[in-house]
Amino acid sequence: MRKYRKDYQPSSFLVEQVDLRVELDPTDTVVTAAMQVHRNPEAPAGDGVLVLDGDELELRAVRLDGVALSTERFEADSQSLRIPDVPERFELETEVVIHPDENTKLMGLYTSNEIFCTQCEAEGFRRITYYLDRPDVMARFTTRIEADCAKYPVLLSNGNRVDSGDLPGGRHWVQWEDPFRKPSYLFALVAGDLSCHRGSFRTASGREVALEIWVEPENIDKCEHALASLRAAMKWDEDTYGLEYDLDIYMIVAVNDFNMGAMENKGLNIFNSKYVLAKPSTATDDDYEGIESVVAHEYFHNWTGNRVTCRDWFQLTLKEGLTVFRDQEFSADMTSRAVKRIQDVTRLRTTQFAEDAGPLAHPIRPESYIEMNNFYTATVYEKGAEVVRLYQTLLGKEGFRKGLRRYLETHDGSAVTCDDFREAMAQANGRDLQQLERWYLQAGTPVVRAHGDWDESAREYRLTLSQSQRVFGEQTRPLPLPIPIRVGLLGSDGKDLPGASRTLELTESEQTFTFEGITERPVVSLARGFSAPIRLVVERTPAELAFLMAHDSDSFNRWEAGQDLSKRVLLGLNEDVLAGRPLDLGEDLVRAFRNVLLDPALDGSIKSLTLTLPSEEVLAQELESVDPDALHRARAFATRQLAAALRDEWTAAYRDNARGSDAIEKAEIDRRRIKNRALRYLTSLDESDTTARARARVRGAAGQAAEPGGG
Ligand code: SER
Numbered sequence: 001m002r003k004y005r006k007d008y009q010p011s012s013f014l015v016e017q018v019d020l021r022v023e024l025d026p027t028d029t030v031v032t033a034a035m036q037v038h039r040n041p042e043a044p045a046g047d048g049v050l051v052l053d054g055d056e057l058e059l060r061a062v063r064l065d066g067v068a069l070s071t072e073r074f075e076a077d078s079q080s081l082r083i084p085d086v087p088e089r090f091e092l093e094t095e096v097v098i099h100p101d102e103n104t105k106l107m108g109l110y111t112s113n114e115i116f117c118t119q120c121e122a123e124g125f126r127r128i129t130y131y132l133d134r135p136d137v138m139a140r141f142t143t144r145i146e147a148d149c150a151k152y153p154v155l156l157s158n159g160n161r162v163d164s165g166d167l168p169g170g171r172h173w174v175q176w177e178d179p180f181r182k183p184s185y186l187f188a189l190v191a192g193d194l195s196c197h198r199g200s201f202r203t204a205s206g207r208e209v210a211l212e213i214w215v216e217p218e219n220i221d222k223c224e225h226a227l228a229s230l231r232a233a234m235k236w237d238e239d240t241y242g243l244e245y246d247l248d249i250y251m252i253v254a255v256n257d258f259n260m261g262a263m264e265n266k267g268l269n270i271f272n273s274k275y276v277l278a279k280p281s282t283a284t285d286d287d288y289e290g291i292e293s294v295v296a297h298e299y300f301h302n303w304t305g306n307r308v309t310c311r312d313w314f315q316l317t318l319k320e321g322l323t324v325f326r327d328q329e330f331s332a333d334m335t336s337r338a339v340k341r342i343q344d345v346t347r348l349r350t351t352q353f354a355e356d357a358g359p360l361a362h363p364i365r366p367e368s369y370i371e372m373n374n375f376y377t378a379t380v381y382e383k384g385a386e387v388v389r390l391y392q393t394l395l396g397k398e399g400f401r402k403g404l405r406r407y408l409e410t411h412d413g414s415a416v417t418c419d420d421f422r423e424a425m426a427q428a429n430g431r432d433l434q435q436l437e438r439w440y441l442q443a444g445t446p447v448v449r450a451h452g453d454w455d456e457s458a459r460e461y462r463l464t465l466s467q468s469q470r471v472f473g474e475q476t477r478p479l480p481l482p483i484p485i486r487v488g489l490l491g492s493d494g495k496d497l498p499g500a501s502r503t504l505e506l507t508e509s510e511q512t513f514t515f516e517g518i519t520e521r522p523v524v525s526l527a528r529g530f531s532a533p534i535r536l537v538v539e540r541t542p543a544e545l546a547f548l549m550a551h552d553s554d555s556f557n558r559w560e561a562g563q564d565l566s567k568r569v570l571l572g573l574n575e576d577v578l579a580g581r582p583l584d585l586g587e588d589l590v591r592a593f594r595n596v597l598l599d600p601a602l603d604g605s606i607k608s609l610t611l612t613l614p615s616e617e618v619l620a621q622e623l624e625s626v627d628p629d630a631l632h633r634a635r636a637f638a639t640r641q642l643a644a645a646l647r648d649e650w651t652a653a654y655r656d657n658a659r660g661s662d663a664i665e666k667a668e669i670d671r672r673r674i675k676n677r678a679l680r681y682l683t684s685l686d687e688s689d690t691t692a693r694a695r696a697r698v699r700g701a702a703g704q705a706a707e708p709g710g711g
Pocket residue numbers: 121260261262263264297298320376
């Protein structure tokens with residue numbers, strides 16, 4: 001059944017407290033749930049029928065205020081349990097049987113390598129017990145887990161471990177209590193023969209938090225990086241936003257079978273092993289950075305997602321866009337801001353722009369869905385993060401911080417909407433942010449066209465910006481979006497003209513912005529730092545692109561100019577391949593590459609990224625119809641030509657960066673990246689000595705051979 005955002009109704013009933021008892025067994029697990037339920041005073045009166053969600057549950061018993069209900073007092077089917085004529089306030093106890101071993105959907109409670117684990121987002125809790133399985137029903141949970149001692153010595157759930165004991169028949173139990181109210185999608189349970197890598201963190205206010213990473217015993221030596229990442233994330237959130245962790249214990253469990261990358265269950269994150277486990281002999285720099293960013297992402301959800309959650313699943317970007325933005329900012333501070341921004345924008349362009357241009361395009365806050373699990377998309381996550389970034393670009397870092405704190409203080413402990421977030425940002429900064437809602441309502445990547453004129457006699461530079469959006473079938477015409485465009489003007493010496501660097505706010509279909517006191521013809525640098533998720537169209541000569549690539553003070557745009565120049569050359573080569581003409585790379589790109597390669601001011605990571613040709617996916621987005629073979633040949637030709645023309649420079653870059661340590665620190669990562677980039681160009685020549693060197697490199701690899709963005 002299709003659900004619509006506009007049809008939201010508060011739940012007729014709320015749950016104060018849930019006490020779960022889970023008797024674990026791989027084939028037949030018995031779940032007993034005692035719930036304190038009451039009518040929601042904020043909801044319309046309704047028909048007084050309590051309707052709980054369920055999925056593949058076998059109902060054994062229902063008790064209302066301690067009295068077993070006969071079967072004519074309720075209706076149960078595969079999707080729901082309906083009980084008419086319930087009192088204002090009551091205790092409901094249900095008993096169901098589930099089959100974790102047969103649960104191949106990996107939603108609810110399932111087994112993976114003899115480990116029991118759960119995934120409840122978005123609607124998996126209803127596969128564990130009958131419940132009001134929606135995020136705006138927030139309750140306190142206690143969980144008693146019972147299991148076989150030998151097979152499942154470790155029993156984990158949310159919150160604090162408060163008691164434990166033995167049972168007859170070689171079984172044992174552990175009692176967990178989570179003091180924070182939470183929606184059911186944040187419930188978690190894990191049981192198995194797991195080992196723990198321990199650490200601790202002292203919060204800014206001096207509380208000691210136990211950090212525990214639980215893995216299969218053979219992986220116990222691969223957890224240190226995840227632990228270090230967690231500590232760094234906890235510290236960063238305190239320093240950046242004043243946000244402290246709130247429980248005495250924080251656990252991460254690594255399991256092999258996991259649909260999502262990881263899950264932010266309160267106090268008990270569950271991760272796909274690949275985002276936890278790493279050791280120097282097998283992990284690449286990208287693996288390490290991936291772990292750091294996912295560990296941080298799940299940690300940051302503790303505030304943006306858990307303490308303040310989503311009213312309904314249409315609001316998913318409220319927690320995901322915001323938390324992706326937070327993990328991006330964290331990684332930018334931990335590694336290199338410029339490199340991180342380039343990587344994130346590249347990912348956005350390859351995955352999300354394609355989504356926005358295709359048949360599955362949807363706004364970051366969808367209007368309807370049939371299956372919520374299909375809405376964990378690049379649009380909700382990555383474009384959502386760009387929309388959150390718009391607030392920071394418009395309000396500044398300090399304004400954004402104030403807004404975020406206002407949002408969390410106002411809504412702590414509740415389930416809210418994207419509109420509540422915008423309102424908190426607006427109030428904290430005394431700004432009207434109404435027009436920003438359009439970013440939540442309209443799908444498609446906006447196109448911004450720019451045209452500049454320098455008026456020598458008036459000493460003015462006039463920049464005209466216009467925007468257009470994708471029109472979807474019979475829907476109403478899209479309205480202009482508010483689009484911040486960060487701009488700088490470069491003089492002939494390559495420096496920014498003083499006073500000309502600004503953030504322009506494009507809010508109409510077309511606007512002209514005037515820069516005064518401009519005494520020479522400038523080269524404009526537009527949308528610095530990728531200041532909005534748009535496609536920018538601007539006329540540039542190859543000479544201008546080469547100039548920006550050499551001088552722009554904004555490192556993102558410097559990279560971008562290089563990509564645009566490469567794109568132009570590669571698309572020209574593609575046409576030559578299609579027309580059967582002889583191929584010639586020309587001089588522009590070689591000269592620009594040489595400048596970057598020899599520039600002592602650029603670090604190895606930025607160099608490596610700037611000297612990476614745009615991928616075939618990105619090139620294909622520029623073409624009406626794509627011949628993948630021709631595109632591949634064009635790109636391979638350019639790679640070989642750049643390798644041959646700069647053979648001495650690549651060889652020197654390789655040699656100068658060949659030796660160092662395997663440390664996971666910026667200088668060493670920079671060194672490895674440029675070395676590997678150089679080697680990659682050299683191997684494209686397919687000559688015996690460079691290829692032998694590459695082989696030796698792979699054999700001797702301490703695993704650091706990979707790099708961002710691929711080939
Ligand atoms: N909520 C989870 C996450 O984003 C699953 O996608 O981390």
